[in-house]
Amino acid sequence: MRRKWVIIAAVGVLVVLAGCSGILGDDGGNGSSPDWCATGQISAEQFQGTSGGEVTVNVEGLVERDGQELCKITYDYSDSQLSQYSQLELYFNEDFSTYEGVYYGPEGNEAATFDFSGMGSGGVDTTTGGSDDGGTTTGGSDVEQNRDVASLEGTISYGDTIQGELTADDGVAGEWREASADAYTFQGSSGDTVTISMESDPVDTYLFLEGPNGNLVAENDDSGFSLNSEIATTLPQDGTYTIWATTYSTYGSISVDSGPYTLSLARSGTGGGGGGSADVEGSVAYGQSINGRLTPDDGNAGAWRAAQADAYTFQGSSGDTVTISMRSEPVDTYLFLEGPNGNLVAENDDGGFGLNSQLRTTLPADGTYTIWASTFTMREWGEVSGAYTLELQGN
Numbered sequence: 238m239r240r241k242w243v244i245i246a247a248v249g250v251l252v253v254l255a256g257c258s259g260i261l262g263d264d265g266g267n268g269s270s271p272d273w274c275a276t277g278q279i280s281a282e283q284f285q286g287t288s289g290g291e292v293t294v295n296v297e298g299l300v301e302r303d304g305q306e307l308c309k310i311t312y313d314y315s316d317s318q319l320s321q322y323s324q325l326e327l328y329f330n331e332d333f334s335t336y337e338g339v340y341y342g343p344e345g346n347e348a349a350t351f352d353f354s355g356m357g358s359g360g361v362d363t364t365t366g367g368s369d370d371g372g373t374t375t376g377g378s379d380v381e382q383n384r385d386v387a388s389l390e391g392t393i394s395y396g397d398t399i400q401g402e403l404t405a406d407d408g409v410a411g412e413w414r415e416a417s418a419d420a421y422t423f424q425g426s427s428g429d430t431v432t433i434s435m436e437s438d439p440v441d442t443y444l445f446l447e448g449p450n451g452n453l454v455a456e457n458d459d460s461g462f463s464l465n466s467e468i469a470t471t472l473p474q475d476g477t478y479t480i481w482a483t484t485y486s487t488y489g490s491i492s493v494d495s496g497p498y499t500l501s502l503a504r505s506g507t508g509g510g511g512g513g514s515a516d517v518e519g520s521v522a523y524g525q526s527i528n529g530r531l532t533p534d535d536g537n538a539g540a541w542r543a544a545q546a547d548a549y550t551f552q553g554s555s556g557d558t559v560t561i562s563m564r565s566e567p568v569d570t571y572l573f574l575e576g577p578n579g580n581l582v583a584e585n586d587d588g589g590f591g592l593n594s595q596l597r598t599t600l601p602a603d604g605t606y607t608i609w610a611s612t613f614t615m616r617e618w619g620e621v622s623g624a625y626t627l628e629l630q631g632n
Contacts, residue, residue, distance in 0.1 A: 270298035273331045274308035302328050305335060386411055387418040393480065394423060395504040402497045403440055403484055410483040413445040413453060417495065418483035423502060425472040430543045430616065432503045433468040433480055439496030441485040442466040449476025452580060454540050458485055469615050471514060473540040514539045515546040521608065522551060523631040531568055531612060533620040538611035541573040541581060545621060546611035551629060553600040559631040561608055563594045567623030569613040570594040577604025586613055
């Protein structure tokens with residue numbers, strides 16, 4: 238899924254700042270604009286490449302803003318394929334000691350701002366929500382570090398839906414992401430099949446699920462064709478789990494998201510066949526191929542996906558480069574590789590030809606690895622049946 242194009246577009250702004258002379262769009266400028274105003278724009282062609290749609294550039298000339306006479310250029314991309322924003326206004330002076338931008342949403346609301354003023358001295362301010370308060374200041378290109386971890390907002394139970402809000406003052410998402418976050422805990426049991434959803438209009442959401450032992454159980458950025466997030470997984474053990482409700486936009490990035498969100502937690506299965514983890518079918522060695530079959534009676538892909546799966550183990554050594562392939566005609570395959578310590582080493586959906594899966598990775602440690610031969614089709618979407626071929630290659 239394509240990320241927020243605002244981040245990509247800002248790269249174009251930085252390019253202009255690094256060497257802006259001679260960059261002229263086809264739209265040109267109005268008669269009252271000084272030459273430096275027109276040459277400070279990003280061309281329509283450049284902006285079209287970042288926005289994914291037609292872009293109209295209008296050099297409006299000198300305007301009064303915050304007591305300064307600044308050049309104003311408007312980029313209208315309301316037909317963009319990535320329509321979180323519909324317009325950008327740039328304001329700058331001749332030496333770029335002032336260089337500011339305002340993003341507008343599809344409804345014409347002021348959605349986000351940035352301030353690249355004084356880039357020569359390495360200062361960047363990033364704010365959101367049309368306000369100059371609560372910004373994040375970074376030195377040069379370094380992301381601000383050492384923010385506090387987000388505090389616990391409360392507990393959530395199966396079947397609950399919670400309304401929350403991310404702000405620029407929030408702590409970060411534990412050790413998982415340097416982004417504003419809220420934390421919630423819930424009690425789970427081994428074999429519980431859970432679905433965690435986070436939805437928001439203004440925020441590009443991101444979810445992390447941390448287990449009782451502090452390991453990452455699952456994460457998700459964009460679910461389906463939206464910027465909302467959803468985790469569907471089977472819990473690996475009893476205990477207290479932590480949900481980190483956060484955003485894709487990290488502190489120090491071009492746009493730091495803030496705004497309300499809805500978080501929900503549901504349980505669709507508990508333990509047993511069709512709800513717990515799949516049994517180990519057997520072992521596989523380097524150079525070996527195995528023919529298997531997924532059925533509705535299969536367990537899930539461990540802690541990694543609430544979907545039918547078969548499990549296979551193999552012995553690996555640190556530094557081994559392995560390639561694991563799963564091919565099937567009737568099944569949209571999905572592969573997970575779990576390490577000796579229970580952490581996820583790698584996963585792949587469609588890395589092979591068509592809907593087949595293939596992952597290639599270097600093993601981090603000696604020990605017993607588990608391959609989860611699974612399917613993209615979650616249990617809540619329906620059940621699949623079909624034969625597959627699993628192959629392991631390694632050195």
